Structure formats: structure tokens, C-alpha cells
Amino acid sequence: MAEILLRAQDLSKSFGAVQACRNLSLDIATGEIHALIGPNGAGKTTLLNQLSGDLMPDSGHIFFNGKEISRLPLHKRAHLGLSRAYQITSIFPHLSVEENLLLAIQAHSGHSFRFWKNAATDPQLQAQLIPALEQVGLAERAGERAGSLSHGEKRQLEVGMALACKPKLLLLDEPMAGMGPGGTVELSKLILKLKEHVTILLVEHDMNAIFALADRITVLVYGEAIATGTPEQIRSDPAVRQAYLGDEVQ
Amino acid sequence: MLLIIEQVLNGLQLGIMLFLMSAGLTLVFGIMQVINLAHGSFYMLGAFVGATVTACTGSFLAGIAVALPAAALAGMLVEALVLRRLYKKDHVDQVLATFGLIMFFNEATRMIWGRQPLFMDVPPWLSGSIEIIPGVPYPSYRVAVIGVGALVALFLYILFTHTRIGMQIRAGASNREMAGALGINIKMLYTLVFGLGTLLAGLAGVMAGPILAVEAGMGESILILTFVVIVIGGIGSVRGALVGALLVGMVDTLGRAFLPALFRLFLSPAYADGVAASMASMSIYILMAAILVWRPRGLLPAHA
Amino acid sequence: MFRQSTRKILFLAAGALFLLLLPPVAKLVGEPYFISLFSRILIYALAAVSLDLILGYGGMVSLGHAAFFGIGAYVVSIFAFHGFEGSPIISWPFTLHGQTSGLVAWPAAILACALLAAIIGALSLRTSGMHFIMITLAFAQMLYYFFVSLEAYGGDDGLSLFSRNTLPGLDLGDDTHFYYLCLALLFTFLFIAWRLVHSRFGMVIRGSRENEKRMQALGFPTFRYKLVCFIIAGAAAGLAGALIANQTEYVSPGLMHWTRSGEILIMVLLGGMGTLFGPVLGAATFLLLEEVLAIYTEHWMFYLGPFLIVVVLFAKHGIYGIIAGREEKHG
Numbered sequence: 079m080a081e082i083l084l085r086a087q088d089l090s091k092s093f094g095a096v097q098a099c100r101n102l103s104l105d106i107a108t109g110e111i112h113a114l115i116g117p118n119g120a121g122k123t124t125l126l127n128q129l130s131g132d133l134m135p136d137s138g139h140i141f142f143n144g145k146e147i148s149r150l151p152l153h154k155r156a157h158l159g160l161s162r163a164y165q166i167t168s169i170f171p172h173l174s175v176e177e178n179l180l181l182a183i184q185a186h187s188g189h190s191f192r193f194w195k196n197a198a199t200d201p202q203l204q205a206q207l208i209p210a211l212e213q214v215g216l217a218e219r220a221g222e223r224a225g226s227l228s229h230g231e232k233r234q235l236e237v238g239m240a241l242a243c244k245p246k247l248l249l250l251d252e253p254m255a256g257m258g259p260g261g262t263v264e265l266s267k268l269i270l271k272l273k274e275h276v277t278i279l280l281v282e283h284d285m286n287a288i289f290a291l292a293d294r295i296t297v298l299v300y301g302e303a304i305a306t307g308t309p310e311q312i313r314s315d316p317a318v319r320q321a322y323l324g325d326e327v328q
Numbered sequence: 329m330l331l332i333i334e335q336v337l338n339g340l341q342l343g344i345m346l347f348l349m350s351a352g353l354t355l356v357f358g359i360m361q362v363i364n365l366a367h368g369s370f371y372m373l374g375a376f377v378g379a380t381v382t383a384c385t386g387s388f389l390a391g392i393a394v395a396l397p398a399a400a401l402a403g404m405l406v407e408a409l410v411l412r413r414l415y416k417k418d419h420v421d422q423v424l425a426t427f428g429l430i431m432f433f434n435e436a437t438r439m440i441w442g443r444q445p446l447f448m449d450v451p452p453w454l455s456g457s458i459e460i461i462p463g464v465p466y467p468s469y470r471v472a473v474i475g476v477g478a479l480v481a482l483f484l485y486i487l488f489t490h491t492r493i494g495m496q497i498r499a500g501a502s503n504r505e506m507a508g509a510l511g512i513n514i515k516m517l518y519t520l521v522f523g524l525g526t527l528l529a530g531l532a533g534v535m536a537g538p539i540l541a542v543e544a545g546m547g548e549s550i551l552i553l554t555f556v557v558i559v560i561g562g563i564g565s566v567r568g569a570l571v572g573a574l575l576v577g578m579v580d581t582l583g584r585a586f587l588p589a590l591f592r593l594f595l596s597p598a599y600a601d602g603v604a605a606s607m608a609s610m611s612i613y614i615l616m617a618a619i620l621v622w623r624p625r626g627l628l629p630a631h632a
Numbered sequence: 633m634f635r636q637s638t639r640k641i642l643f644l645a646a647g648a649l650f651l652l653l654l655p656p657v658a659k660l661v662g663e664p665y666f667i668s669l670f671s672r673i674l675i676y677a678l679a680a681v682s683l684d685l686i687l688g689y690g691g692m693v694s695l696g697h698a699a700f701f702g703i704g705a706y707v708v709s710i711f712a713f714h715g716f717e718g719s720p721i722i723s724w725p726f727t728l729h730g731q732t733s734g735l736v737a738w739p740a741a742i743l744a745c746a747l748l749a750a751i752i753g754a755l756s757l758r759t760s761g762m763h764f765i766m767i768t769l770a771f772a773q774m775l776y777y778f779f780v781s782l783e784a785y786g787g788d789d790g791l792s793l794f795s796r797n798t799l800p801g802l803d804l805g806d807d808t809h810f811y812y813l814c815l816a817l818l819f820t821f822l823f824i825a826w827r828l829v830h831s832r833f834g835m836v837i838r839g840s841r842e843n844e845k846r847m848q849a850l851g852f853p854t855f856r857y858k859l860v861c862f863i864i865a866g867a868a869a870g871l872a873g874a875l876i877a878n879q880t881e882y883v884s885p886g887l888m889h890w891t892r893s894g895e896i897l898i899m900v901l902l903g904g905m906g907t908l909f910g911p912v913l914g915a916a917t918f919l920l921l922e923e924v925l926a927i928y929t930e931h932w933m934f935y936l937g938p939f940l941i942v943v944v945l946f947a948k949h950g951i952y953g954i955i956a957g958r959e960e961k962h963g
Contacts (some may be wrong), residue, residue, distance in 0.1 A: 131848065131849075132845070132849075135844050139837075151848070151849050151853075152845075152848040153848045153849075153850075153852055153853045153854070156848075156849060156851030157849055157851050161849075162849055164846065164849070168845075168846045169843075169846075170839055170842045170843055170844060170846070170851075172694070172842060173842070173843070174838070177835070181835055181836075181839050181850060182850050184832055184835060184836075185850040185851035185852050186851060189834055190832040190833055190835070190836045190852065190857065191832075191857075191860070192831055192832040192833060193827065193828050193831050193834075194827050194828075194831055195831055195832070196830045196831065197830060197831055197832045197834070197835045200832070200906045213905075239850065243850060243851060297753065305710070322815070361762075363762050363765055365894075410941060413945055416943075418763065419693050419761060420687065420693050420897070420901070420905070421767060421944045421945075421948070423693060423695065423765060423894075423897065424894075424897060424898060424901050424944045425940065425941045425942060425944040425945065426939065427894045427897070427898070427940065428937040428939070428940030428944070429937060429941065429942040430937070431933040431934075431936055431937035431940070432933070432934060432937030432938055432941075434933065435931050435932075435933040435934035435937065436934055438931065439931055439934065458937075464798075464826070525919070533832040548890075548891065552769065552770065552890070553772045555769060556766075556770050556771060557768060558766065559763060559766050560771065563762060563763065564760055567768075602781070602782075602783060602784070605781040606778050606781040606782065608779070608781075609774075609777035609778060609781050610774050610777060610778055612700055613770050613771065613773070613774035614774075615770075616767070617755055620755065620759070620767065621755070624758055624759055624763075625763075
């Protein structure tokens with residue numbers, strides 16, 4: 079079996095009286111696309127937040143590449159190879175597409191206490207810019223204000239920025255939300271292409287995409303992982319059918 | 329010993345005044361998320377209106393009776409005309425616009441009442457002293473101030489925990505959109521909350537009249553203390569404002585009273601007084617810094 | 633007619649030319665007063681540009697920036713005071729003598745402010761938003777009250793300097809020499825700041841303003857960058873303070889009062905936040921308005937207040953924004 083890249087062990091998180099995460103354990107194997115599904119309020123975002131460092135768990139452990147990162151601050155996780163593509167409002171709308179990507183590249187090109195040289199024309203950063211733009215298909219839109227991109231293009235930029243950090247594990251947070259069928263197809267193709275370089279944890283609602291892309295799926299209900307397995311195993315798991323799928327997927 | 333008790337009471341009285349100032353302001357900060365530098369202007373308005381009406385009618389109570397609605401109405405007017413447009417704006421914009429309000433109010437006050445400070449006498453029926461602790465006479469007026477403040481604190485407590493409007497305010501504090509979705513008229517609520525805040529500020533102002541000088545710009549000095557109280561207590565938290573206000577009132581008063589004596593123990597008198605004066609004026613800021621290091625969101629923050 | 637960037641360059645060139653030619657022209661028309669008026673404007677412009685660095689580019693709304701302005705001024709004055717008195721400033725742990733030489737006093741002012749900014753920044757930058765505003769305000773007021781209580785240096789009445797600092801090769805007592813020095817320092821700082829905001833460091837600062845969480849998620853430890861920016865801005869404001877002490881030959885705690893911070897903030901806004909050159913325009917506008925309005929009415933603040941509100945609500949991008957177009961705005 080492939081080695082474990084990320085292990086979450088007995089994670090718990092409460093907000094006041096609401097327990098969003100209950101003793102949740104999860105393994106993600108290197109090289110796989112692992113999907114996280116569950117009804118709204120199941121705790122998917124909370125889990126993702128704890129993995130990325132936006133939230134600290136109340137109890138439990140997270141191990142990344144063998145190293146414990148349970149309470150490591152956000153910026154340090156990025157340097158270990160854990161990267162997250164947030165939802166749309168997390169690009170820099172007033173900067174150009176190019177500047178957005180350059181920032182992501184810059185974050186992983188040494189320290190930024192350089193006060194004199196122009197960052198936009200820095201050859202070290204520029205060298206990585208072209209491939210980054212092409213990887214997500216935004217080469218033509220490089221000079222435009224990120225805020226003026228279409229919904230789908232913003233998504234691409236978001237993923238591009240997360241990728242520019244050269245991650246080992248990419249956390250994709252509902253990348254297909256709000257996209258039409260055409261966009262979904264494009265994004266699915268992109269995710270499959272990425273799989274060659276990056277392990278992916280995908281949170282999504284689009285069931286068809288999930289079942290087409292995922293190697294393994296974990297189902298979350300009320301903060302607990304009720305099942306983990308291949309798409310086939312999940313489809314036929316009675317607990318899952320009862321809690322979540324119902325008659326939607328045959 | 330008598331001196332200590334007297335200073336503690338003074339600290340309590342200052343704390344109460346600060347509570348009146350900060351209770352309303354912390355709500356405005358917490359609920360409307362607006363930073364309002366002009367809060368001191370309503371304190372000033374209360375003092376000026378109170379002083380003028382008292383001088384005209386000879387009755388301190390009449391002064392209060394006019395000053396309070398004046399402050400509340402002025403507040404609601406300002407909210408409707410200016411503040412309302414600032415809710416969705418950046419903090420910089422809010423700071424600048426309310427700074428403009430301060431300029432306007434200060435200058436308007438100078439234009440109407442002139443540059444000389446007004447003097448307000450302690451009303452005759454409060455000008456004696458009471459021995460609230462046997463053997464310790466304390467000015468009746470200051471006792472009255474403490475009493476009024478305590479009543480206000482009680483009133484606010486009842487308002488927030490036992491009335492519908494209080495619950496609506498708390499709901500608005502936690503979640504604006506949800507409260508709006510539940511049918512609470514948010515606009516009206518905001519105006520009322522703001523008006524309540526300015527009313528309390530006006531009350532503090534009119535009560536401060538006999539103790540401090542009534543002059544244009546008086547709002548700014550108490551505004552800073554108010555901010556310190558709010559930062560210490562926690563933005564949006566009235567309980568925090570009470571705790572913070574009492575703490576700041578005590579530290580400031582006792583510091584000024586006793587630091588010189590303390591420093592004289594091991595420094596020459598000339599040096600001691602100088603150092604003590606400096607330390608006393610910085611004491612509450614040092615307190616604030618210390619609390620922030622320990623609890624960056626204040627002692628009793630409003631939300632978890 | 634002209635492209636936006638051409639318009640901007642033309643406007644800046646015209647402005648620079650105007651400032652360069654001001655002293656001879658002022659003398660020609662027999663109004664030498666303008667030289668000292670514009671020296672004041674240049675000094676406040678320096679302070680405003682330094683504030684723009686943390687505010688317009690870094691998104692740090694500091695209401696305590698005038699503290700550095702005031703401290704810089706006081707360092708120079710204290711050095712001068714002791715220089716004339718002959719007594720040392722401090723005798724323990726080492727003896728520090730007063731100085732009237734600008735070569736010692738001005739770097740001392742810059743250093744003192746940098747140190748202070750490091751301390752205040754380290755404490756304040758752990759917070760953000762409303763907390764940050766109020767905390768910077770409180771720290772500035774703390775310093776204000778401290779200097780008011782400092783009887784040895786005049787307290788509330790302030791301290792006069794016997795003469796301006798000395799610098800080799802220049803006679804700062806001559807208003808024209810002093811003006812050109814201020815101009816040179818302003819231009820130098822503008823150049824440094826320009827390179828700064830376009831460098832890698834500048835990009836981190838600008839990104840943190842727009843979306844700090846995202847910057848951290850990308851891997852930037854934003855706190856330390858913001859702190860360094862805060863220190864640089866504080867040091868520059870300290871230099872401006874050293875200059876104002878020389879210009880007026882008088883300092884008082886009022887220089888660091890939070891309302892002074894507010895005035896510098898107004899200059900940044902009036903001119904245009906996040907543009908570096910806008911604040912220069914804003915400083916000129918504010919100080920000239922003050923001069924002109926004061927002639928007509930002593931109650932000019934009555935009009936400036938609402939004017940400010942109107943500008944905030946309707947003309948967000950300031951004068952520079954109107955003139956130079958909106959392409960460089962960061963929103």
C-alpha cells in the first residue's frame with residue numbers, strides 16, 4: 079500500500095455547544111485523490127481548516143510526512159508542502175493575475191526582506207511564472223486585474239496559486255462550486271493532470287465529479303467519519319446510503 | 329487610611345464616569361463595527377447643554393433633564409446623516425469622517441459658547457458631604473455620581489437580559505444578517521443603540537460639569553481613557569466595559585495619589601515627584617499593554 | 633488627450649519643478665515667507681509619505697504615527713538643550729553629551745524612533761482592525777502625557793532651541809539652505825519608498841493589506857514584515873520630526889498628540905492613499921488651506937470638518953487620484 083502522507087488522529091473541535099468535529103481520524107495516501115463528502119454542516123470545512131492551520135484542534139493530532147503539525151502556524155505548513163486552494167474571495171482582486179501568482183512563487187523563493195529590486199521583473203520569480211500560468215491555462219490573462227476574471231478563471235487562479243507553492247498535498251475546497259457543466263469538465267481534467275505531481279484532498283458536492291476523480295472517499299456526518307473506501311465500496315455501503323446518498327446515485 | 333478610602337472612592341467615581349462613556353461606545357464598536365472618534369463630542373454636548381440650562385433655570389435637575397435628550401437626539405441625527413454611511417466602509421474612512429465630526433463639533437461649540445470655559449456649580453443640595461463609611465466624610469455630589477452610575481449599570485443589565493429589545497441588540501451583536509432575517513429592524517436598532525450610547529455620554533458629561541472644566545475639546549481627553557477601557561474590557565462587551573472602567577479609574581486615581589509617596593521612599597523628593605508624575609500619567613497605558621500581552625482580545629470579550 | 637501614465641509623469645515633473653524653483657521665485661516676487669511655509673509643507677509631506685507606507689500600502693491604520701514625529705523632534709531638542717547647557721543628557725550607564733550637530737542628533741532621532749517603533753509595533757501588530765487603531769492611539773497618548781509631565785524639558789510649555797542644528801557645508805540658519813535640504817531629503821525618501829513598495833518586501837506588505845490570511849497560507853510570516861515596515865515608517869517620521877524641530881526652533885508635546893496623527897492622516901487621504909506622491913500633495917493642500925482659511929475665519933475647522941466627511945464619502949481617492957487617474961490605486 080502507498081505510504082501515508084497525512085494522518086489525522088482523533089481530531090475534535092467544538093464551537094461553544096456545537097461539536098463540529100468528533101474524534102475524527104483520516105489517512106491520505108501519497109499520490110491519491112482523496113475526496114471528502116458529507117451533507118452541509120457535517121464538518122468538512124472545519125476539518126479542512128484544522129488541516130490547513132486556519133483553526134487549531136481542541137484535541138487530537140495531525141501528522142504530515144511523519145511530522146506532527148497539529149499546532150503549527152499557517153505559514154509554516156505551507157513550507158512543509160501543505161497548500162490550500164480557498165474559495166474565490168481568497169485571491170488578491172486588486173493585483174493582476176501575474177502579481178497574484180508571483181506572490182505565491184515568491185513565498186517559496188527564499189525570504190522577502192529584499193527592499194530594492196523590482197519584484198515584478200525579478201528573473202528568478204519570472205522563470206517560474208510562465209509554467210505556473212500555463213499549468214492553469216491563464217497565460218493570456220496574465221496582465222489583467224484578478225478581480226475582473228470570470229468565476230471559473232478565478233478558480234483557476236486560485237488553484238494556480240496553491241500549486242505555485244509546489245505542494246506535496248493540495249487541499250481543494252469546493253473548487254467546482256458555482257460552476258456550470260463546461261467549467262466542471264475543465265476543472266476535472268485539470269485535477270486529473272495535477273494528480274501526477276500532487277496528492278489531493280478534495281471537498282466537493284458534485285457527486286459525478288467525485289465518483290469520477292476520487293481514488294478513495296471519506297464520508298462525514300455530524301463531525302464523524304462514518305465510512306472510508308473506494309467509490310464502489312462507498313456506493314454500496316448501507317450506512318452511507320442511509321445517511322447521505324439516498325436515492326441520488328444508483 | 330482615610331486618604332486611601334477617599335482615593336478609592338475617587339477612583340470608583342472616575343470608573344463610573346468611564347463606564348458611562350464606554351458602555352455605549354463599546355456597543356457601537358461591537359455591533360456596528362464602526363470606530364467612532366466623535367463619541368467625546370456628545371460628552372461635551374451634555375456638559376455644555378447641562379451647564380447652560382442649569383445657569384438659566386438655576387436647577388441642576390433641569391440641566392440633566394434637557395442635556396440627556398439633547399445628547400440622544402444629536403446622536404441619532406448624526407447616526408442617520410453620517411455614521412450610517414460608514415458602516416460598510418474601511419476603518420480609515422471611519423476614523424477620518426468621525427475626526428471631521430470632532431472638528432465640526434468643537435468649532436461649533438466655540439462659536440456658540442465662546443472660548444472661555446463654562447463653570448458649573450455643584451447643586452446646593454449636593455454640596456455637603458456624607459459619611460457613607462463612618463468617620464469618612466465624602467462629597468455628596470461624588471456619592472451621587474457613583475450612585476447614578478450603579479443604577480445605570482443595573483438598568484443596562486436588566487435591559488440586556490430581560491427585555492425584548494435587549495435581546496435584539498445582543499442578537500444584532502452576534503450576527504447581523506441573521507438578526508435582520510429574523511425580522512429585526514436593524515436600521516432602527518442601530519440608531520437606537522447609537523442614541524443610547526450618546527445619551528450615556530451626555531449623562532457623563534453633565535455630571536462631570538461641576539467637577540471638571542466645561543470647554544471645547546473636553547471630549548478628547550476622556551475619549552482616550554474610554555478607548556483604553558474598551559481595549560482592556562473587550563470590544564463589544566458591556567461587562568468588560570464595567571470591569572475595565574473600574575480598573576482604569578482605580579489605577580489612574582490611586583497612581584496619581586500614591587506614586588509620589590511611593591517613589592519618595594527611595595528617591596530624593598524632587599526626583600520622586602517628577603518620576604511619579606510621569607509614571608502616573610503612563611500607568612493606565614502600561615496596564616493596557618500588560619493586559620494585551622496576556623489577553624489580546626481584552627478581559628471579557630463579547631464573543632468566544 | 634494624454635495617456636494616464638503620461639499625465640502622471642507630466643504632473644509629477646511639474647510638481648518637482650515647482651518645488652525646485654520655489655525659493656528663487658519667492659525671493660523674486662518679494663515673498664520670502666513662502667520658503668519657510670513650504671519648508672513646513674515638505675517636512676509634513678515626509679511624515680505623510682511615511683504614514684502612507686504603512687497605511688496606504690500596508691493597511692495598518694495607525695493613529696499614533698505622530699508619536700514618532702514628536703519623539704524625533706524631542707531628541708533633537710534635548711540634544712541641543714544639553715549641548716548649550718553643557719550638562720550631559722545621561723550619566724549612567726554611559727555619559728551622553730548634548731550635541732548641536734545634525735550629523736549626531738538626526739541619526740539619533742531616527743534611531744530612537746526606530747527602536748520605539750519596534751517596541752510599539754511588536755505589541756500593537758499582534759492585533760488588527762479596531763484594536764490596532766485604538767492601541768496605537770493609546771501608546772501615542774502615553775508618550776504625549778509622558779512629555780507633558782517632563783518638567784525638565786518644559787513640560788506642556790515645550791522647549792525652544794537656541795538655533796538650528798549644524799551640518800558641514802550648510803548653514804541651516806539660512807532658510808533657503810534649509811528648504812533645499814528638506815526637499816532633498818523628501819525626494820530621497822520618496823525614491824527609497826518607491827523602490828520599497830515595488831520590491832519583494834513591498835509585495836508582501838501590499839498582499840498582507842489585501843488578504844493577510846491568504847498571505848500566511850501561501851507561506852509568508854506576515855507579522856515580521858509588517859513590523860519592519862512599521863519601523864521604517866516610524867524612523868522616517870522621526871527624521872521629519874528632527875526637521876520640524878529645526879524649522880520652528882521649538883518643540884512641544886502637542887507634536888505627538890493623537891490629533892496631530894489625525895492631521896497627518898488627513899493629508900494622506902486628501903492627497904490619495906497608497907500613491908506615495910499623493911500625500912505630498914495632501915500635505916500641501918492641508919497646510920495651505922489652513923493658512924488661507926485662517927485669514928478669513930478663525931473657525932475654519934467648522935468648515936474643514938464637514939469637507940473632510942464629504943471627501944471621505946465621495947472622493948475616496950484624493951486629489952492625486954483625480955489628477956493622475958485611478959490606474960495605480962489599490963482600492
